Amino acid sequence: KQEVTQIPAALSVPEGENLVLNCSFTDSAIYNLQWFRQDPGKGLTSLLLIQSSQREQTSGRLNASLDKSSGRSTLYIAASQPGDSATYLCAVVHNYGQNFVFGPGTRLSVLP
């Protein structure tokens, strides 16, 4: 059974810092991996989607990498801003057409 973990559980940084969020999954046979952002009491905002054949994806200040063989992904946030404060969720799809398995999330606070 696929299990997804995220480290750290919570992170508090001053504005402007670069930071890395980590995601690990136990079964490396994934179809894709996606990073989401969730604001308190809100739904999910998709940040980056990495297909199993890809090694990284970039969008603005965000960069996500995928090392499928080791079961790891990282989300790099450059020049963090207070508006980046949210919970970041990592999720994997095991096979085509199947559901996401979510990690527990990293709660990020960027202090002004």
Next chain:
Amino acid sequence: GAVVSQHPSWVICKSGTSVKIECRSLDFQATTMFWYRQFPKQSLMLMATSNEGSKATYEQGVEKDKFLINHASLTLSTLTVTSAHPEDSSFYICSAGRTSGYIQYFGAGTRLSVL
């Protein structure tokens, strides 16, 4: 881009009543939709897989008679929480996948509060 609409966004009900939540794929057909539940300060957990024209598949520990799922068309799945109790208070969110490339899109979620 593809949009998944979920309604209502927030519902408050009395204990013992039933609540229906709708999940619609607005610009694509979805043979499969997924329903997730998120308790406060926890991550999303899959409740069930909704299959168009057939019975839903429920995850272990999810009562199928309490959480009724109907996927009557390729664009609509409904989740009905029957005889809701305070412990059913949670954030419910659906997702649907576009066949091509299989990218899943999430609804905005429904916050259920049972008094």
